Amino acid sequence: MADDVxxxxxxxxxxxxxxxxxxxxxxxxxDIDDLDFEVDPEPAPEHDGPAPRVVVFDVGEVLIDETxxxxxxxxxxxxxxxxxxAVMGAAISxxxxxxxxxEHVAPNVDWHEFEDEHERRYGGFRREDLYQDVxxxxxxxxxKGFVVAIAGNQPLRRNEQLVALDLxxxxxxxxxxxxxxxxxxxxxxxxxxxxGAPSPDQVLYVGDxxxxxxxxxxxxxxxxxxxRRGPWGQLQEPPEDLEPDIVLEGLGELPxxxxxxxxDA
Ligand SMILES: [Mg+2]
Numbered sequence: 001m002a003d004d005v006x007x008x009x010x011x012x013x014x015x016x017x018x019x020x021x022x023x024x025x026x027x028x029x030x031d032i033d034d035l036d037f038e039v040d041p042e043p044a045p046e047h048d049g050p051a052p053r054v055v056v057f058d059v060g061e062v063l064i065d066e067t068x069x070x071x072x073x074x075x076x077x078x079x080x081x082x083x084x085x086a087v088m089g090a091a092i093s094x095x096x097x098x099x100x101x102x103e104h105v106a107p108n109v110d111w112h113e114f115e116d117e118h119e120r121r122y123g124g125f126r127r128e129d130l131y132q133d134v135x136x137x138x139x140x141x142x143x144k145g146f147v148v149a150i151a152g153n154q155p156l157r158r159n160e161q162l163v164a165l166d167l168x169x170x171x172x173x174x175x176x177x178x179x180x181x182x183x184x185x186x187x188x189x190x191x192x193x194x195x196g197a198p199s200p201d202q203v204l205y206v207g208d209x210x211x212x213x214x215x216x217x218x219x220x221x222x223x224x225x226x227x228r229r230g231p232w233g234q235l236q237e238p239p240e241d242l243e244p245d246i247v248l249e250g251l252g253e254l255p256x257x258x259x260x261x262x263x264d265a
Pocket of ligand 1 (some may be wrong): 058059060061062207208209
């Protein structure tokens with residue numbers, strides 16, 4: 001099994017002997033040249049097999065902060081965003097999802113009837129919905145020569161909204177276009193075709209959900225990066241027999257980790 005890599009490991013190497021610059025009081029670095037400066041670079045994480053060369057990103061809670069999505073729903077069914085989010089967390093912890101929130105908070109409301117109203121209020125993806133680390137991560141990955149694709153469970157109308165965000169990418173597709181939704185194996189098979197049908201282990205799927213992203217991507221033979229943000233990323237846990245290749249709390253470290261895995265100097 002590949003080693004688990006976490007952001008914490010990178011930030012706080014146990015055996016780091018680097019001193020001087022970080023410890024210099026008040027930012028005064030005049031004496032640095034006089035220090036016996038010893039740096040033990042942290043060894044690159046061990047992975048089984050070659051690094052992936054294609055990186056495929058999920059959308060919700062990986063690229064897009066969905067706070068506005070659920071706040072709009074809270075407003076429509078007459079509760080607060082705080083209550084909606086809390087009940088959503090409880091539902092996720094019990095293996096449920098947003099459908100359970102509607103059943104609990106507004107049992108007499110058929111929320112499907114309000115989908116058009118929700119879309120009117122939500123208005124689609126906006127630049128401010130992007131997690132801040134997204135543009136830089138995608139840019140750096142492409143600079144390093146990785147193929148970047150975006151593929152999530154989204155309705156057709158989100159495609160042009162994603163394009164309008166002007167993110168660095170090579171391929172972009174929604175589940176509606178693919179005709180298959182996660183966690184179905186057909187979704188991941190279609191994604192492989194989209195990126196040129198490489199060997200699945202040359203593809204890294206980046207997702208926040210164990211059930212919809214990590215498990216089915218691993219079952220498809222892909223490498224996996226579990227992004228622990230958003231409610232699913234915070235609350236779900238992988239089964240004991242599944243270890244994601246990379247575990248992160250943000251996307252900032254991903255380009256470096258992948259280039260280390262590739263063996264870049
Ligand atoms: Mg997601």
